[in-house]
Amino acid sequence: MKQDEEWVRKYLVGRGYPPEEIQFEPDGNTSPDFLVSGRIAIEVRRLDQHVEVSGQTEPIGKIAHPFENRLERLFKSIVGPTCGVRWAVDVDFKRPLPRVNEWETFLRQRLELIHVSNSDREENILIQIGDNLTLELERLPETSGDAFVLGSISDDDEGGYVEVLEKSPLICVREKEQKVAKVRTKYPEWWLILVDHIWGGKPEAVALAHTFDKVIVIHPDVLDQAYEIPSI
Numbered sequence: 001m002k003q004d005e006e007w008v009r010k011y012l013v014g015r016g017y018p019p020e021e022i023q024f025e026p027d028g029n030t031s032p033d034f035l036v037s038g039r040i041a042i043e044v045r046r047l048d049q050h051v052e053v054s055g056q057t058e059p060i061g062k063i064a065h066p067f068e069n070r071l072e073r074l075f076k077s078i079v080g081p082t083c084g085v086r087w088a089v090d091v092d093f094k095r096p097l098p099r100v101n102e103w104e105t106f107l108r109q110r111l112e113l114i115h116v117s118n119s120d121r122e123e124n125i126l127i128q129i130g131d132n133l134t135l136e137l138e139r140l141p142e143t144s145g146d147a148f149v150l151g152s153i154s155d156d157d158e159g160g161y162v163e164v165l166e167k168s169p170l171i172c173v174r175e176k177e178q179k180v181a182k183v184r185t186k187y188p189e190w191w192l193i194l195v196d197h198i199w200g201g202k203p204e205a206v207a208l209a210h211t212f213d214k215v216i217v218i219h220p221d222v223l224d225q226a227y228e229i230p231s232i
Contacts, residue, residue, distance in 0.1 A: 060157060
């Protein structure tokens with residue numbers, strides 16, 4: 001059972017359903033994810049922001065998280081003789097990013113040059129890679145530790161309030177409706193529980209067109225503030 005599913009189970013127990021009546025994957029590795037009291041089929045889906053890339057929607061973290069991890073590994077790999085200057089690196093990007101082998105090779109060369117250059121250089125350095133990737137290096141007062149550390153990272157494709165409140169839940173709903181279509185008649189009641197990795201708490205009410213009996217949004221840190229998305 002994955003972490004999101006464990007949170008859903010905890011939420012269901014908190015709602016008063018006996019643990020022995022909450023069955024995980026009753027039909028094996030297929031829908032539904034849970035069966036409650038022998039009649040309520042529940043699908044679980046992570047709720048995160050989505051972005052459109054080349055006409056396809058994908059979770060915003062699909063690119064952001066690997067990109068951030070790759071940056072941090074690159075920074076840590078810059079070692080060897082140094083002029084004793086350390087830098088915090090603030091990153092701003094949007095999609096599409098340059099190809100990995102292009103931006104990483106270029107950035108490594110620039111950082112290695114900065115790493116061994118004279119220490120009485122400018123306080124800030126701007127590195128532009130293509131149209132969609134900008135890095136600003138700010139000199140740190142400390143002289144011990146890694147030469148480059150990740151400061152802030154800004155994803156310009158992160159959506160605003162409407163994006164989070166309407167578009168992302170709708171993407172999740174449509175995906176799950178399609179998935180359960182073939183087994184919908186097997187159980188009398190179907191819920192979709194979205195595990196919120198965006199807000200934390202209940203935002204303004206929103207209604208979406210959906211065919212589930214219930215669409216419920218929970219956040220791991222505030223399970224008692226779960227809320228239902230009504231159908232229109």
